[in-house]
Amino acid sequence: MGCLFGYCGERSDGLLDRMAELLKHRCSEGWERASLEVRESRVVELGRGIPPWSEGDRLIVDSARKLAWGHSGVLFSKGPLGGGISVPSFRSTKEREAGNGAGGLRELLEALARDPEKGLQGLEGCFTGALCAGDDFYLARDPSGVKAIYWTKNGKRLLFASEVKALFADPPTPRRMRPGALAEYLTFSFVPGEGTMFEDVRELQPGTLLKYRRADISLRRHFVFENLEENGGGPVDPRAHAARVRHVLERSVEECCAGAPGPPAVFLSGGIDSSAVLAVAARRFSSAPLKTFSVHFGSRYANENSFVSMMAERYATDHTWLEIRPRGFLKEMRRIVWYLDDPIGDPITVPNFLMARAAARSSSLVLNGEGGDPCFGGPKNIPMLLTRLYGPLPGQSPESWLEKEYLRSYRKCYGDLDRILAPDLLKETGAPDALADIVAPFFRTERPRSFVNKLMTTNIRLKGANLILVKVDKMSSANGILALPPLFTKAMVEASMACPPTLKLRGNVEKGVLKDAVEDIVPPAIVQRPKCGMMVPVRFWFQGEMRRYAKRVLSKKNLDRAGFFNTSYVRRLLDYDKSEVHGFRHGLKLWMLVTFFLWHEQMIEGLQP
Numbered sequence: 001m002g003c004l005f006g007y008c009g010e011r012s013d014g015l016l017d018r019m020a021e022l023l024k025h026r027c028s029e030g031w032e033r034a035s036l037e038v039r040e041s042r043v044v045e046l047g048r049g050i051p052p053w054s055e056g057d058r059l060i061v062d063s064a065r066k067l068a069w070g071h072s073g074v075l076f077s078k079g080p081l082g083g084g085i086s087v088p089s090f091r092s093t094k095e096r097e098a099g100n101g102a103g104g105l106r107e108l109l110e111a112l113a114r115d116p117e118k119g120l121q122g123l124e125g126c127f128t129g130a131l132c133a134g135d136d137f138y139l140a141r142d143p144s145g146v147k148a149i150y151w152t153k154n155g156k157r158l159l160f161a162s163e164v165k166a167l168f169a170d171p172p173t174p175r176r177m178r179p180g181a182l183a184e185y186l187t188f189s190f191v192p193g194e195g196t197m198f199e200d201v202r203e204l205q206p207g208t209l210l211k212y213r214r215a216d217i218s219l220r221r222h223f224v225f226e227n228l229e230e231n232g233g234g235p236v237d238p239r240a241h242a243a244r245v246r247h248v249l250e251r252s253v254e255e256c257c258a259g260a261p262g263p264p265a266v267f268l269s270g271g272i273d274s275s276a277v278l279a280v281a282a283r284r285f286s287s288a289p290l291k292t293f294s295v296h297f298g299s300r301y302a303n304e305n306s307f308v309s310m311m312a313e314r315y316a317t318d319h320t321w322l323e324i325r326p327r328g329f330l331k332e333m334r335r336i337v338w339y340l341d342d343p344i345g346d347p348i349t350v351p352n353f354l355m356a357r358a359a360a361r362s363s364s365l366v367l368n369g370e371g372g373d374p375c376f377g378g379p380k381n382i383p384m385l386l387t388r389l390y391g392p393l394p395g396q397s398p399e400s401w402l403e404k405e406y407l408r409s410y411r412k413c414y415g416d417l418d419r420i421l422a423p424d425l426l427k428e429t430g431a432p433d434a435l436a437d438i439v440a441p442f443f444r445t446e447r448p449r450s451f452v453n454k455l456m457t458t459n460i461r462l463k464g465a466n467l468i469l470v471k472v473d474k475m476s477s478a479n480g481i482l483a484l485p486p487l488f489t490k491a492m493v494e495a496s497m498a499c500p501p502t503l504k505l506r507g508n509v510e511k512g513v514l515k516d517a518v519e520d521i522v523p524p525a526i527v528q529r530p531k532c533g534m535m536v537p538v539r540f541w542f543q544g545e546m547r548r549y550a551k552r553v554l555s556k557k558n559l560d561r562a563g564f565f566n567t568s569y570v571r572r573l574l575d576y577d578k579s580e581v582h583g584f585r586h587g588l589k590l591w592m593l594v595t596f597f598l599w600h601e602q603m604i605e606g607l608q609p
Contacts, residue, residue, distance in 0.1 A: 002026060003026040003162035004070060004161070005046075005047045006046040006070075006130060006161075007157045009157025011041070015170055016033055019161060022165050022166045023162065026163075026478070029052055032047070033046065034046045034059040038066060039135070051364075051482065052480075062109070068131070071127045072128050074125045074259070075125040116133040116138060117209060121209065124490065125142060126147055126485075127141075135214065139151060139212075145205070145206030145207075150164045150203050153200075154174075163474070164201055165341055178197060180429045182429065183429040186345075186413035186592060187410060187417070190344050197342055206464075207223025207225075208222070208223075225457075229450065238516060241499045241500070244498075245495050245513055245516075249518075252489040253277065256489075257285075260364065263285040263363075265365070265367070266293070266367050268292045268293065269534055270311070272372060273369030273511075276487070276514065276517070276521075277368070277369050278290070291319075293320045293355045293358055294308045294320075295321075297324055301535075322354055326545040330545075333594075333598065335609045337602065339478040343599040344595070345591060349471050356475050356479040357479045365481070365484065366483050366484075371468075372514060373459070374460045375460065375492060376513065377456065382508060382510070385451065404432060419566060422565060422566060443458075464488065510530070542574075550590055554597065573593075
């Protein structure tokens with residue numbers, strides 16, 4: 001829902017309109033623009049898709065002070081205006097901890113004009129922001145990365161937008177695929193870090209401030225949560241940490257809902273994360289049943305339906321079940337990939353899209369349980385702890401072995417890149433060493449000291465900010481609904497990092513402190529069950545309903561034309577029920593390949609979705 005886009009530099013007539021056209025799926029309520037002459041031949045033009053409850057919340061231009069400000073998303077506020085509409089507020093960390101809501105629009109603008117960098121760093125919420133203050137131009141992304149923004153510099157101007165595709169509205173911006181990005185995508189199922197699939201197009205990372213001054217760009221990360229790790233050595237009170245997590249979750253739900261025109265909807269999966277969010281939200285909005293939504297894939301496949309029903313019945317929600325089958329979404333597959341923008345090969349994107357579309361019919365805001373895994377110890381922690389404990393296997397090179405085991409833990413295509421990619425392209429990507437270099441800084445840094453917290457940091461900053469939050473935001477924004485994660489706010493990341501690792505990962509019990517925090521409001525069967533995860537049955541779909549579709553997209557003609565892949569290996573992969581291929585998870589690999597080809601046709605070859 002909503003978007004932010006524009007440029008800083010030499011004026012380009014019609015550029016803002018062309019960018020808005022490419023983002024029209026995010027502008028269902030229309031869009032607004034603002035322009036500021038900074039100095040001769042230099043201008044800042046801002047555009048923003050208008051969210052449904054945006055009265056009193058507009059792009060701001062103060063020509064006298066050469067100040068322009070615009071944002072997309074939610075800035076937390078305690079002071080609603082008439083009609084229940086919230087004005088964005090500037091609140092310092094000290095004020096937030098004290099529970100005070102500061103001023104409003106005037107205070108925000110004063111803070112930004114007085115000290116732009118400090119003002120931007122003090123903002124709370126789920127947002128991207130653009131600020132021109134005199135000769136300086138800034139881009140900011142919220143601390144957790146709930147909202148995404150991309151940027152590029154083409155010599156004449158700095159361009160930015162909520163989606164990559166809008167950057168190509170400026171003809172000088174080259175549309176070249178970055179070779180190394182394909183190996184990254186096949187390894188992670190997304191492109192990690194600031195890189196994208198395109199050369200010279202970057203994703204601003206969470207809690208990071210970009211400063212553009214007279215053609216020079218600097219980046220500074222201002223939310224460094226790794227430094228909040230407790231030193232240890234003192235007594236540990238599990239109840240105090242659980243109480244803090246509970247308090248932060250309740251406050252996060254309240255702040256995510258501040259300013260919304262009514263109660264939120266909730267995505268419900270049956271796991272501890274979404275159940276915790278529903279329980280807190282239902283107690284907060286007790287006057288009427290909340291609307292909840294969940295998916296399953298038919299009676300043939302494993303499901304979480306009994307646990308979903310347990311929560312829906314306990315809190316008497318108005319629940320909607322969505323059964324997802326390929327025949328229900330294949331005609332929209334190209335359009336869904338278009339909305340994804342930078343390719344994401346996780347099959348859960350389709351359920352995200354379909355749930356958002358269903359929820360948008362009844363609400364403009366939906367809460368989800370994203371964040372529980374990266375913030376409180378997800379399913380990769382135990383295998384990685386064992387890997388580190390036992391060390392390299394006999395014959396395994398000690399060089400970057402831990403980083404490479406982490407890459408294998410994604411269980412995507414890392415182990416067979418040499419089989420799936422064309423030899424020349426594989427050599428050009430620098431894999432596997434270049435891939436290990438992406439995660440090496442997370443493992444080799446001094447802070448945090450705990451290996452569990454190093455894993456948590458890696459998952460928050462890579463998987464969380466470049467996959468989990470981005471896919472949910474893009475799939476929900478395409479349907480005109482705002483999706484927010486109370487378990488992935490700045491305050492929740494801070495609370496988790498301050499929590500001793502032994503409380504997050506308690507033996508083989510994952511997310512222990514979160515479970516303790518909500519054990520009185522979530523049924524014991526859900527609190528005590530191990531992590532299961534939503535397994536989209538793509539393996540079976542590609543043997544049945546999606547088989548013909550995949551063979552058409554991954555035809556020999558298409559494979560040969562692209563020249564990226566080992567054609568014979570992909571053809572064998574398509575017949576995985578009849579032939580031997582390396583490794584497992586054949587359905588997931590096919591999904592990633594299909595998604596990439598649909599993306600490539602649209603974003604590189606220029607075919608219409």
